[in-house]
Amino acid sequence: MNFSRITIISGHYGSGKTNIAVSLAYDLKRIREKVAIADIDIVNPYFRTKDNEQQLENAGIRLICSEYANSNVDIPALPQDMYAVTDDKELHSILDVGGDERGALALGRISPAIREENDYQMLYVVNKFRPLTKDADSAIEVMREIEAACGLKFTAIINNSNLGAETMADDVISSLNYAAEISQKTNLPVLFTSVNRSVAEQLNGEIDNLYVMEIETKL
Amino acid sequence: MADKVLMKGNEAIAEAAIIAGCRHYFGYPITPQTEVAAYMAKRMPKIGGTFLQAESEIAAINMVYGVAATGKRVMTSSSSPGISLKGEGISYLAGADLPALIVNVQRGGPGLGGIQPSQSDYFQATKGGAHGDFHMIVLAPDSVQEMAELTVKGFDLADKYRMTTMILADGTMGQMMEPVSLDFEVGEKVEKPWAVTGTKLEREHNIVNSLFLKPEELEKTNFERYEKYSYIEENEALCEEYMMDDAEICVTAFGIAARVAKNAINEARNQGIKVGLLRPITLWPFPKKQFAAAADKVKQFISVELSMGQMIEDVRLATECKVPVTLCNRAGGMIPSPEQVLEAIIKANNGGDK
The missing domain is CATH 3.40.50.920 (Rossmann fold)
Structure with missing residues (x-):
């Protein structure tokens, strides 16, 4: 994909946005020297970008994340170096934003600077198999809540519809109309449909615009 | 596979409770069970139910007592330190023979402990959980599917035996995501002639209470309750x-x-x-x-x-x-x-x- 300087990934929690953010960070690193992934999820206490800390470091990707992530300190703290994302114009960043309107509130701290620079895209990750975003209207409702909380508008949609380890090719195919309806009702393009490698092999070229995630989904 | 949804364990509990007919949820946020409350906050207003974030765990459990006394299905959820705070109310529910569902998504202890998963509230859950002679039915799911199924079963058992059922999960079970089928049977509705629903001047008024002025009467309720427990031990154990x-x-x-x-x-x-x-x-x-x-x-x-x-x-x-x-x-x-x-x-x- 064509990366802006800042790529913001958000969506309802459990949509799979952290896996997509990490995978995109690896892609970005292939074309840019200075790359960071910033985890500003203040809601989720367990599954964090920090789970991939070692691999990111090996790839030369800077991890910006609360020093309390994955610890017993249950504090919704933001990383102190998150301002590097907006201040350091040499840096290309992927932002992993928290799971709903409360999580997205944290992004509001730097959204004025992001708007002012205006070199960003904000991608809404959707999963048809999640109960609170199971149809286009409910997915759009969550989307508008996130936009209102963080003060930025989404620019495109990522269809990451999946049933975890049980995902079959047919499940992904059945989600295409859902993504198209969200796209039509919001006037935003579907950037791609994302799957892991085993599902991609099953799909065997059946879907255009397929994105194969580089990391295996946890649990 | 189209009938399945991808859910966190905590969400599965909340949705299953709604399917079981629970329309009243009272709670207070605590990691790692907060998604139960967050899910209820989103869903309950859309289906005419009540979601209320109480000022404390103690307030929440006493709200549970109030709704349970009217015979409605009601629940609360928390994690280890929060369950300790609910202890007094849990004992009052037992003393008043009220059905309710309590969810404990356990974290490490003792004390404030940590937010990572644990099973160290086993004694607390299975040996009563607060003061006085009593038991709760305690159900231990090992998958997100069971989180949902045992929630429904928990409500059915609570109504059948007029007692509290606890779902004893842990942080991993609450946070992990798995595909779930929400197509399951809810048990038959249990009549609750004891509930305080207004006499309409057509019957004697019902009293829901855990205070007994005469020790002989209090002793009698304890023996009767333990006869019920014996029956449950004989008939409801699952392995x-x-x-x-x-x-x-x-x-x-x-x-x-x-x-x-x-x-x-x-x-x-x-x-x-x-x-x-x-x-x-x-x-x-x-x-x-x-x-x-x-x-x-x-x-x-x-x-x-x-x-x-x-x-x-x-x-x-x-x-x-x-x-x-x-x-x-x-x-x-x-x-x-x-x-x-x-x-x-x-x-x-x-x-x-x-």
Whole structure:
């Protein structure tokens, strides 16, 4: 994909946005020297970008994340170096934003600077198999809540519809109309449909615009 | 697969409660169960239900008492320190014979402890949980699917026996995501002639209370309640048996520990070791019969727990210490690895601890 300087990934929690953010960070690193992934999820206490800390470091990707992530300190703290994302114009960043309107509130701290620079895209990750975003209207409702909380508008949609380890090719195919309806009702393009490698092999070229995630989904 | 949805364990509990007819949720946020409350906050207003974030856990459990007294299905959820705060209300629910569902998504303790998963509230859940002589029915799911199914069963059992049911999960079960089918049966509606619903001047008024002025009367309610408990112990104990037919070693574990144990057992079987699993699904009533039967067949039990060893005491009681029962554990928010459990199995197979 064509990366802006800042790529913001958000969506309802459990949509799979952290896996997509990490995978995109690896892609970005292939074309840019200075790359960071910033985890500003203040809601989720367990599954964090920090789970991939070692691999990111090996790839030369800077991890910006609360020093309390994955610890017993249950504090919704933001990383102190998150301002590097907006201040350091040499840096290309992927932002992993928290799971709903409360999580997205944290992004509001730097959204004025992001708007002012205006070199960003904000991608809404959707999963048809999640109960609170199971149809286009409910997915759009969550989307508008996130936009209102963080003060930025989404620019495109990522269809990451999946049933975890049980995902079959047919499940992904059945989600295409859902993504198209969200796209039509919001006037935003579907950037791609994302799957892991085993599902991609099953799909065997059946879907255009397929994105194969580089990391295996946890649990 | 189209009938499945991808859910966190915490969400599965919340949605299953709604399917079971629960329209009243009272709680206070605490990691790692907050998604139960967050889900209810989104769903309840859309279906004419009540979601209320109380000012404290103590307030929430007393709101549960109030709704339960009117005969409506009601629940609260929390994690370990929050359940301790609810203790007084849990005892009052027992004393007033009120049905309700309480969810404990356990984290490491004691004290404020940590936010990582634990099973160290086993004693608290199965031995009453607060002051006075009483029990709760305690259900221990080991998958997101069971989180949902046991929530529905929990409401049915609570109504049937006029008592509190607890879902005893842990942080991993609450946070992990798995595909779930929400297509399940809800039990028949139980009539509640005791509920305080207004007499309309057509009947004597009902009283829901846990205070007894005469000790003789209080004693009588205790004996009656324990007759009910005996019946439940006889009829409601549930246990999954895994590869037990020819087992010489019996691993026992519930919840997330059982999932780890199954991985270890599969590997041990590959190595030719005859080992199986007894997984209690009801922690109270404890499935004593299955353990007693296994004790006549196996040479050692291994209790795998995310605690310093709590269920192991019930295993020893149920097996009357006929064979050794050893502990394989992590605590304080840590989870045993399949390798650790496998090592314990191999040790037992080589003669083990006496």
